[in-house]
Structures are given as structure tokens and as C-alpha cells.
Amino acid sequence: DADVTQTPRNRITKTGKRIMLECSQTKGHDRMYWYRQDPGLGLRLIYYSFDVKDINKGEISDGYSVSRQAQAKFSLSLESAIPNQTALYFCATSSGQLHYTFGSGTRLTVV
Amino acid sequence: ELKVEQNPLFLSMQEGKNYTIYCNYSTTSDRLYWYRQDPGKSLESLFVLLSNGAVKQEGRLMASLDTKARLSTLHITAAVHDLSATYFCAVDKSSGGGADGLTFGKGTHLIIQP
Numbered sequence: 001d002a003d004v005t006q007t008p009r010n011r012i013t014k015t016g017k018r019i020m021l022e023c024s025q026t027k028g029h030d031r032m033y034w035y036r037q038d039p040g041l042g043l044r045l046i047y048y049s050f051d052v053k054d055i056n057k058g059e060i061s062d063g064y065s066v067s068r069q070a071q072a073k074f075s076l077s078l079e080s081a082i083p084n085q086t087a088l089y090f091c092a093t094s095s096g097q098l099h100y101t102f103g104s105g106t107r108l109t110v111v
Numbered sequence: 112e113l114k115v116e117q118n119p120l121f122l123s124m125q126e127g128k129n130y131t132i133y134c135n136y137s138t139t140s141d142r143l144y145w146y147r148q149d150p151g152k153s154l155e156s157l158f159v160l161l162s163n164g165a166v167k168q169e170g171r172l173m174a175s176l177d178t179k180a181r182l183s184t185l186h187i188t189a190a191v192h193d194l195s196a197t198y199f200c201a202v203d204k205s206s207g208g209g210a211d212g213l214t215f216g217k218g219t220h221l222i223i224q225p
Contacts, residue, residue, distance in 0.1 A: 031211065033212050040120070040217060040218075041217055042216055042217040043154075043213075045212045058212060092213075096211075098142075098161075099159065100156075103153065107151075
């Protein structure tokens with residue numbers, strides 16, 4: 001099993017719909033992150049969490065919300081999806097020491 | 112605000128040639144990462160550079176870090192087709208006293224032609 005699992009892998013949704021992307025990890029890491037990748041723009045940080053009670057906005061948090069349900073679970077929600085939120089979304093974890101572990105990604109298309 | 116700039120953003124080269132990808136960053140940090148990404152895939156960690164003068168090599172790839180110049184390089188020696196991918200550098204904000212997480216460059220799309 002993967003250390004960082006994202007579900008779904010692919011999703012097509014309609015404008016205005018609410019959608020949740022889920023991330024779970026078996027690394028035992030405290031820190032979890034959501035990134036968005038757009039062609040030619042690299043990865044940009046949406047939200048990050050140091051632990052269950054600590055949630056922080058990244059550089060592009062508008063239009064997104066997150067929930068840290070447990071140390072191992074970190075969900076990203078789009079309350080009302082819009083087409084420019086079409087992107088590849090990555091969840092990542094870190095122990096805070098050195099290495100980051102990325103999930104396989106969720107490809108989201110908003111039509 | 113931390114900014115990370117890579118160049119070139121696109122590189123087409125022939126097998127057997129050498130080339131270097133550059134990564135500049137704007138604020139103090141001593142933790143620099145290089146990742147590889149194949150189309151539609153996740154990020155594969157290549158190198159983590161932790162101090163000024165750090166040099167790491169794996170196969171045909173070698174990465175270095177100059178924290179004073181805020182510059183890292185990824186050098187490709189005698190390129191082979193299998194190295195075709197997108198390469199990202201990223202800087203850890205936390206080591207520079209900023210917010211947590213990585214700030215990425217836009218990536219270098221590398222195509223190696225036979």
C-alpha cells in the first residue's frame with residue numbers, strides 16, 4: 001500500500017458542485033499539505049497542517065477549505081467548484097525533519 | 112515572499128550531451144530539493160541539499176547548492192532518453208524562518224532525443 005493515498009484519482013464535476021478530495025497516510029507524520037499543480041506553474045501550496053488542531057493557509061487558499069480529521073487524514077474541499085480549479089492536486093506529508101512524501105495525485109476537472 | 116526561479120523552463124537536447132538546469136531563490140534557506148515528475152505521475156525525490164557547498168550525485172545527475180548565491184544547479188551528464196521528464200526545484204520555507212512547506216519553481220521540461 002502507498003504511504004500517502006489520495007482518493008479519488010480522477011474526478012469530473014460540474015460548476016457549482018461541492019467536492020471533497022481525501023488524503024490518508026501511514027507515515028505517522030504530523031505535517032500534511034495540499035498542493036495544486038497547473039501546467040507551467042509548478043506546485044503551489046493551498047493549505048497545510050501541523051497537527052489536528054493546527055490549520056494554516058498557503059499561498060492560494062481562496063475557494064478551498066480543509067479538514068484534519070485525524071493525524072492520518074487531511075481532506076480538501078471545494079465548496080462551489082469553478083472551471084479554473086481544474087488542476088492536478090497533490091497531498092504531501094512531512095515529519096518536519098527532512099523529507100516530504102507525495103501522494104499519487106487527484107486529477108480534477110470542473111466543467 | 113519566497114520566490115523560486117528555474118531556467119530554462121524547456122530544454123530539448125540530444126543523447127550524450129551535457130547540460131545544467133539552474134534554480135535561483137530569493138530568501139535565505141539552506142534546504143533545497145530536486146524532484147523529477149513523469150507525465151501524469153507524482154513527484155519522485157532526487158536530492159535534498161542541506162548546506163552551502165553540498166554536492167550530491169546519482170547516476171548521470173549531480174546537484175549542488177550555493178546558499179550565498181542562493182543558487183542550485185542540476186547537471187546532466189551524457190544524457191539518455193530515460194531522463195526525459197520535468198524537473199522541479201523546491202525550497203523549504205521553514206529552514207529560512209518562514210512558513211512551513213515547500214515553494215516550487217515552475218519546472219524544467221526536459222526532452223532528450225536519440
